[in-house]
Amino acid sequence: MYELLLLFLALTCIFLIGITLYLLVVVRRIRNSLGGHSVYELEMLNNSLETLVQRADDSSLTLTEEIKREEFILKELLNLIDKRKRELEDLIANYDQHKQTGSKEQEKDIRSDVLFYLEKGFTSKEIAEKLGKPVSEISLLCKILSQNKITV
Structure with a gap:
């Protein structure tokens, strides 16, 4: 009976060794199908990728916020430019209107100034x-004024 028990134990050991070898072969095939990397290495790579993806998401959010802020500033600048443009257009229109009405007054002022300096x-x-x-x-105006003796 003792011999039978030893034989049973020997067969069990051989069977366990066979299963272990089979599992080693299967694990090696799986490892080779994963590029020769261990599960630990793959988990580390996965964690690194997750960290990189998270950083990229954070950077994307930061860039989006910065773009929105810059867009707001640009819109404000465009509004300011439009406002200044309207102000300049109004100034030009007022100048043109003043130039048309004020040219005769300026001419009188110039004549009186020239006459004043001529007399001096x-x-x-x-x-x-x-x-x-x-x-x-001024030379032409001086000649005209001296010929006509215009007084203002």
Whole structure:
């Protein structure tokens, strides 16, 4: 009976060794199908990928918020530019209107100024420099004023 028990134990050991070898072969095949990496290595790679994906999501959210902020600033700038453009257009329109109505008044002012300086003994060139007008214009005006003796 003892011999039978030893034989049974020996067969059981051989059977367990066979199953162990079979499992080792299966594990090796699985490992090779996974690129030769162990499960631990694959889990580490997976964790690294999850971390990278999370960082990418965080960066994407940050960029989205920054883009929205920049878009808001650009819209505000465009509104400001439009406002300044309207102000300039109004100024130009007012200038054109003032220029049309005020040109005769300016002409009288220039004549009186030129006459004033002529009476003080200034030359055409000196008067032109003082009034910021072209010398030819002031010279012509001086000749006309001296010929007609216009008083204002």
